Amino acid sequence: MKKILLIEDNPQLLKNKIEELRKNFTYSIDSVENFEQLQEYLAINKENVFIALLDYFLDGAMEGQSVDLLLEHKIPTIVYTQEYSAEIREILLDKCVFEYLIKKPNSDLLYSTRLIERVYKNSFIKALIVDGSETFRNKLAKNLKQFGLDSLQSSDAKTTLELLKTHADIQLVLIDLDISGDIQGVELVEDIREQFPSTMLGILGITPHGYNSQLSIEFLKKGANDFITKPFVKEQLNLRIMQVLEVLDTIKEKNIEAIIDPLTQLKNRRALETESKQMIQSALISNSRLSVAMIDIDHFKQVNDTYGHIIGDDVLRLISQILKSNFRKKDLITRNGGEEFCVVLDDLSLKKAIDLFENLRQKIESTPYENEGVKINITVSIGLFHGIQNDITSMLILADEKLYMAKNNGRNKLVS
Numbered sequence: 001m002k003k004i005l006l007i008e009d010n011p012q013l014l015k016n017k018i019e020e021l022r023k024n025f026t027y028s029i030d031s032v033e034n035f036e037q038l039q040e041y042l043a044i045n046k047e048n049v050f051i052a053l054l055d056y057f058l059d060g061a062m063e064g065q066s067v068d069l070l071l072e073h074k075i076p077t078i079v080y081t082q083e084y085s086a087e088i089r090e091i092l093l094d095k096c097v098f099e100y101l102i103k104k105p106n107s108d109l110l111y112s113t114r115l116i117e118r119v120y121k122n123s124f125i126k127a128l129i130v131d132g133s134e135t136f137r138n139k140l141a142k143n144l145k146q147f148g149l150d151s152l153q154s155s156d157a158k159t160t161l162e163l164l165k166t167h168a169d170i171q172l173v174l175i176d177l178d179i180s181g182d183i184q185g186v187e188l189v190e191d192i193r194e195q196f197p198s199t200m201l202g203i204l205g206i207t208p209h210g211y212n213s214q215l216s217i218e219f220l221k222k223g224a225n226d227f228i229t230k231p232f233v234k235e236q237l238n239l240r241i242m243q244v245l246e247v248l249d250t251i252k253e254k255n256i257e258a259i260i261d262p263l264t265q266l267k268n269r270r271a272l273e274t275e276s277k278q279m280i281q282s283a284l285i286s287n288s289r290l291s292v293a294m295i296d297i298d299h300f301k302q303v304n305d306t307y308g309h310i311i312g313d314d315v316l317r318l319i320s321q322i323l324k325s326n327f328r329k330k331d332l333i334t335r336n337g338g339e340e341f342c343v344v345l346d347d348l349s350l351k352k353a354i355d356l357f358e359n360l361r362q363k364i365e366s367t368p369y370e371n372e373g374v375k376i377n378i379t380v381s382i383g384l385f386h387g388i389q390n391d392i393t394s395m396l397i398l399a400d401e402k403l404y405m406a407k408n409n410g411r412n413k414l415v416s
């Protein structure tokens with residue numbers, strides 16, 4: 001589990017800071033109180049730390065030696081001092097510390113919270129730096145690393161597009177106006193946007209100092225989310241990156257919400273319709289078949305009526321867990337609504353599909369819901385369609401007919 005490392009030699013402030021962090025985050029927090037402890041801690045635990053919050057004047061390291069140590073270990077670090085010092089700020093920015101804040105209770109709380117969240121999320125994604133100058137790329141890569149962002153590099157349009165196709169974890173591209181090859185950075189933005197909309201990828205244009213401001217506007221017109229002009233202050237760069245990535249995260253969260261059933265965390269009916277299109281297309285091309293199963297809990301109304309909706313909801317979650325554990329990650333499993341689920345599998349013989357769904361039926365039958373003395377036996381009826389049609393709705397209708405037969409034949413059955 002990734003951790004926040006707190007380095008503070010004032011016991012009261014340390015206590016306050018830990019409480020403040022606990023209120024805002026679920027990450028675990030480790031703390032050390034002096035330079036020696038910091039050295040010992042990093043020797044063993046540095047891999048687990050995603051961000052360090054450091055008191056600049058630390059017992060045993062009044063000259064900022066702890067900053068050097070943390071940076072040596074490439075740990076993104078926010079440095080605090082009691083009073084603002086322009087001199088320390090210069091030193092820190094020079095060293096590539098990504099943020100310097102003043103240590104007052106609750107000061108910059110919202111901002112620190114955003115920063116910590118951002119650095120945490122940055123550890124799961126990558127940036128791509130596109131610039132004709134290797135020196136500039138390396139310098140920028142170092143800055144990004146201190147903000148928790150690993151990066152790839154490219155100097156031209158072709159490599160950039162290839163890297164974007166092969167690295168789905170790239171969420172941000174920083175493009176200089178001057179890149180190698182025939183086209184300028186602005187035109188590359190346009191090419192990227194043809195394949196990667198702003199709902200998928202953030203783009204930050206970089207314009208050299210002294211250029212016509214029209215160029216920055218061109219970056220935006222071609223689809224960049226923002227731009228920054230060289231030479232930039234690192235805080236400004238980080239803030240713009242944060243802004244672009246936060247908007248992207250919000251869009252992605254909304255997109256996920258639109259296709260995920262909040263109760264079971266399975267995909268919903270809308271996802272079934274969109275995601276099955278690709279499976280149908282592939283099956284039609286390869287002349288293979290799909291297995292589409294409608295799965296419906298038997299007498300679920302009785303569960304609700306007898307034990308209440310809260311336990312009914314728990315039962316729906318239990319069935320969802322069994323469904324997830326019974327199939328592969330790539331299989332499409334959805335809750336279509338109420339107590340009805342759907343599973344779409346590709347490229348299986350009818351016999352293999354029957355075996356899989358019969359196993360599922362038996363697994364559910366032999367896994368009662370048990371909680372605080374309540375034990376409920378659950379069974380499902382399954383209608384299985386095996387074949388291929390041009391759209392999912394036609395296949396669902398055929399699977400539904402089989403489900404109807406399973407219900408009419410006494411339930412707890414698979415009909416194919």
Ligand SMILES: Nc1nc2c(ncn2[C@@H]2O[C@H](COP(=O)(O)OP(=O)(O)OP(=O)(O)O)[C@@H](O)[C@H]2O)c(=O)[nH]1
Binds near residue numbers: 297
């Ligand atoms: N707890 C809970 N119940 C739900 C949810 N959605 C639908 N239901 C209930 O699911 C029940 C479905 O009942 P019916 O359609 O009569 O089906 P059944 O009782 O399972 O009967 P058969 O399918 O014929 O075996 C209803 O009581 C709905 O209120 C939900 O999200 N949570």
